[in-house]
Amino acid sequence: MLKQEVPLDRVFHALGDPSRRLMVERLSRGPASVSELARPLAMTLAGVVQHLQVLEASGLVRSEKVGRVRTCRIDPAALTRAEQWITERRSTWERRLDRLGDFLAEPSETTDPNHSNSNS
Amino acid sequence: MLKQEVPLDRVFHALGDPSRRLMVERLSRGPASVSELARPLAMTLAGVVQHLQVLEASGLVRSEKVGRVRTCRIDPAALTRAEQWITERRSTWERRLDRLGDFLAEPSETTDPNHSNSNS
């Protein structure tokens, strides 16, 4: 198994730039060459290549060169890891709200350790 | 009107820093004061406050001050927007793979030597 495990830092950082997100959007519709990725971006090719390097370092994109053309494609694993991190935070938050809801629904009984329960 | 619509840029950028992700993780377990958020971070309070400002600007976190304590809590809407963006890219990519699978499963005429495929 090819375990890479690029830190989440790089993945989120890579997604934090609109040009790079556009590149990812394009690649999610299928592989593309570097100049194809560059076309919609108001930027020199050299600039695009630098964004591509960030995307590759994050694990979001892989590429290989055939002849003089470098073909890039998305690697969904990194995308999934980022998605999972978010999902986990959200579900932690939601579970907490559920427990809070239970608590509020109950006839008053406190979980505060500093508070002496006067009842019974 | 309460339309905020913070650009995704800020959300992903905010999540691209490990200290800020730690803060979000802590807040997903429930509200916290600034110094509570600061405790696990090897950094001055002032530094933490700056991270907090980034998180607030991204819409991921809201906070209000009562007395001398500022209490911070997560706002899951921004988290959801980021999650959605990722999910959309993944599903576009997956649909494409499905179509590609269908294409490859078909009895093909592309092996026919007379086959003419004009692609400009």
Added chain:
DNA sequence: GCCATACTCAAGTACATGCTTAAGCAAGAG
């Protein structure tokens, strides 16, 4: 009132980021 707590703000600094230009090189069309 006095003091510790809990921030808040401004300024400074080192390093990272997002571009650019300019030069170079290999692949492929004519």
Added chain:
DNA sequence: CTCTTGCTTAAGCATGTACTTGAGTATGGC
């Protein structure tokens, strides 16, 4: 062969980021 295409690399530069220190303010316990 020449010329164009498709990158690739290095250098430079303006701006942004992630901190710091040092000062200040308001709150609340004693």
